[in-house]
Each structure stands twice: as C-alpha cells, then as structure tokens.
Amino acid sequence: MPSVAASGAVKYICKVKLDCTTRLHSNSWLTTTKYSIGDMYRQLSEQHAKTNWFHFVWNRFTIIPKHRVILWLALQDRLKTKARLFPYGVTDNDLCALCGLHTENSSHLFFSCHYNTECCRKVLHWLGFSTHRTSLFMILKWAHRYCVGGFRRKVCYADVAGVVYQICKARNSAIWDAMVPSLDSSVSCIQFAVRHRIKSILGKKVSARDRD
Structure with a gap:
C-alpha cells in the first residue's frame, strides 16, 4: 500500500x-x-463468445461506410433508440417515431414496426426474395443459409444493410423534421444504393479482366 x-x-x-x-x-x-x-x-480480459455476424457487415458489397456502421450498431443493439434515451430525459416519450404505437427499441425497429416490415418486404421482393422472419439477425441468417450462390447472398446482405440505414434515416426525419418519408421513396433510395454498389463491383471485375 x-x-x-x-x-x-x-x-x-x-x-x-x-x-x-x-x-x-x-x-x-x-x-x-x-x-x-x-x-x-x-x-x-473477459472471454467473449466469437461474433457470428461479422460476414454480414464486413463484406465488399456493403462497402458504403454509413451502411456498415449502422448495421454493425444495430446487430449489437447499440443504436440510440428512444427506449435508451427516454430514461435520461432526452426524449419526451419512448414511442416509435414512425408508428407511434410501441416502444422504440432495436427489436421493434428491425422488424416489428409496420412501416419497417413493409419496407424490408418490398425491397426483398424487388430482389426476388421472400421470408417470414421478423428480426434483423434472423433475416441475415436466412440469407446466409438459403440464398443460392455467393453473389445473391452478398447482394441480399447489402440490401438489408440499406434497409437498416434507410429506416434509421426515416426515424431521424420523423423526430427532427416531423416528417415520415413515404415507403416508396425509402424503397427507391435503397434500390438506388444497391444498384450503384453492384454496378461498381461488376465494373471493377470487368476492368480487371480487361487488364489481364
């Protein structure tokens, strides 16, 4: 001493x-x-179990940094939802900013809220996918298991990452601008981001073959 x-x-x-x-x-x-x-x-150091979601986030199709970060936080339940902020007096209530019916936490946002569920369903349908899963991790796990081919699987990852980011953006718009974007506009933004990313990846592959 x-x-x-x-x-x-x-x-x-x-x-x-x-x-x-x-x-x-x-x-x-x-x-x-x-x-x-x-x-x-x-x-x-404390021994932590190995993460089983890293390949959902850290793959080249979800290269858009903001999509990666938001998906990474969502999978770890680290987003600053109203359920986290309300006890500290940061928000007036803990209700979902998009539906206003239930407590806003990660499990509600991804994907129990009607707005978010419908957004995810429409985007997956656009890619030719369909699943009854209603949680973020289970949807990504379903994509890993059932999407045939590595390319389709990674496109689905990028798609879900885009959905998660757009939902957070719509939620912030509802809080700060008092305006909820329409489902069609949110889906269009996700489609544009996914198309742009796929074209970028395929363009690099073609350029690499041309150089060879």
Missing part, C-alpha cells in the same frame, strides 16, 4: 497492482521469472 505522502502516480500504480492481484486471485504474477504482457492481457 502506498504511503500518505506518495505521489499520485505511485498511488495509481499500487491501485493497478492491487486490482490485478484481486482479479487473478493470486500475486504470483509479481514473482514470475518470465513476465508476458500478452499473457497478462489474456488473463485479465
């Missing part, structure tokens, strides 16, 4: 030493002859 007259840096070092000893339930790490920062980090 540090003395009363010890500096702040010494006190902090002693605190870290005590924390490490407490978490490891032993002070043997202080006397070991072969100290490894990596081993110490692994012992102190």
